[in-house]
Amino acid sequence: MxxxxxxxxxxxxxxxxxxxxxxxxxxxxxxxxxxxxxxxxxxxxxxxxxxxxxxxxxxxxxxxxxxxxxxxxxxxxxxxxxxxxxxxVRPSREANLRAVGGTPRTAPVVVLDNPRNLGNAGAVIRLAAGFGVAGVVTTGTLDPWHPTVVRGGAGLHFATAVERLGVDELPAGPLFALDPEGEDIRGTKLPDDAVLAFGSERTGLSPGLRARADHLLRLPMRPQVSSYNLATSVAMTLYHWSAGQGAPPAR
Ligand SMILES: C[S@@+](CC[C@H](N)C(=O)[O-])C[C@H]1O[C@@H](n2cnc3c(N)ncnc32)[C@H](O)[C@@H]1O
Known part of the structure; x- marks a missing residue:
C-alpha cells in the first residue's frame, strides 16, 4: 500500500x-x-x-x-x-440537475451567472445543501470546485450537484431570474422545478441569461438601496421557495 x-x-x-x-x-x-x-x-x-x-x-x-x-x-x-x-474524488452529479424520464425535478436548481467572488459561491452551495435544492450551476470562468469555494461551502458540495455550464446548457424548468427591476417575488409561488438565476456581483444578469428568463423577480428592498449581496439574495429566494411548500413534516 x-x-x-x-x-x-x-x-x-x-x-x-x-x-x-x-x-x-x-x-x-x-x-x-x-x-x-x-x-x-x-x-x-x-x-x-x-x-x-x-x-x-x-x-x-x-x-x-x-x-x-x-x-x-x-x-x-x-x-x-x-x-x-x-x-x-470529484463526483459528477450533472444528471441530478435534469428531469428524469419526463418527471419534473422536486427541488429547484440555483444558477449563479458569472459569479466573481469565491466566498459567495461557497456560501450559496452551503445554502443549497441546507435547503435541499437539486444543485448549483455556475456560468463563466469561476471554478465552483476551487479550494476556496469548497472551504466556504464547508464541504457541502457533496450534498448537492455542483457544475459549471454554459447559459445554453442550463437544466430545463421555468427560469426565474432575480433582479431589482423585476416583479415583487412576494406575489409569486416558486415551483419545485424552478431554475433560479442570480447575476454577477458587479454587473448583474448577463444579456444571455436575461434573454432566456421566463420571469424577472425582485426581492423587497427600500428605495435608495441599490442591491443585496449575491449570497443573501439566494438565501431569501430559497427561503421564499421553501415557505411556499407549506408546513414541514413534524419531527
Ligand atoms: C450584488 S447584486 C448585482 C448588482 C449589480 N450592480 C446589478 O447591476 O444588478 C448580485 C445579484 O443579486 C441579486 N439581487 C440583489 N439584490 C436584489 C434584489 N433587490 N432583487 C432581486 N435580486 C437581487 C440579483 O440576481 C443580482 O444580479
Whole structure:
C-alpha cells in the first residue's frame, strides 16, 4: 500500500481539496469518496469528531494519518485551524440537475451567472445543501470546485450537484431570474422545478441569461438601496421557495 503522502501527491492534481475538519466531516456524511486524509493532531481531531460528528468518528479514525505541522502546511495553501485536510474524488452529479424520464425535478436548481467572488459561491452551495435544492450551476470562468469555494461551502458540495455550464446548457424548468427591476417575488409561488438565476456581483444578469428568463423577480428592498449581496439574495429566494411548500413534516 502506498504511504499517505505519496497518495496525496499522486491525487492532488485532480482531486477536491477538503480543507479543515468541517469540510471533511460534511463530505463524508454526504457520501464523498476520500482516499487520503491527514491531521497534525489525531487525538484532537478524533475528540472533535466525538463532540460534533459521532456519525463519522469511526471512518475518521480509520482514515486520518498524523503528519508534522510543516508537512501539513506544505499540502494546503492556507492551513486550517483544525489542522485537518483531505482529498476527495470529484463526483459528477450533472444528471441530478435534469428531469428524469419526463418527471419534473422536486427541488429547484440555483444558477449563479458569472459569479466573481469565491466566498459567495461557497456560501450559496452551503445554502443549497441546507435547503435541499437539486444543485448549483455556475456560468463563466469561476471554478465552483476551487479550494476556496469548497472551504466556504464547508464541504457541502457533496450534498448537492455542483457544475459549471454554459447559459445554453442550463437544466430545463421555468427560469426565474432575480433582479431589482423585476416583479415583487412576494406575489409569486416558486415551483419545485424552478431554475433560479442570480447575476454577477458587479454587473448583474448577463444579456444571455436575461434573454432566456421566463420571469424577472425582485426581492423587497427600500428605495435608495441599490442591491443585496449575491449570497443573501439566494438565501431569501430559497427561503421564499421553501415557505411556499407549506408546513414541514413534524419531527
Ligand atoms: C450584488 S447584486 C448585482 C448588482 C449589480 N450592480 C446589478 O447591476 O444588478 C448580485 C445579484 O443579486 C441579486 N439581487 C440583489 N439584490 C436584489 C434584489 N433587490 N432583487 C432581486 N435580486 C437581487 C440579483 O440576481 C443580482 O444580479
Amino acid at each position: 502506498t504511504d499517505p503522502l505519496t497518495r496525496w501527491r499522486d491525487l492532488a492534481g485532480a482531486a477536491v481539496l477538503l480543507d479543515g475538519f468541517h469540510a471533511l466531516k460534511h463530505a463524508l456524511r454526504f457520501g464523498a469518496e476520500v482516499p487520503v486524509a491527514v491531521t497534525t493532531d489525531r487525538r484532537a481531531a478524533l475528540a472533535l469528531a466525538e463532540e460534533l460528528a459521532g456519525d463519522v468518528r469511526d471512518v475518521l479514525d480509520a482514515l486520518l494519518t498524523e503528519v508534522p505541522g510543516a508537512v501539513y502546511a506544505s499540502l494546503v495553501p492556507r492551513p486550517h485551524p483544525t489542522g485537518v485536510a483531505a482529498l476527495a
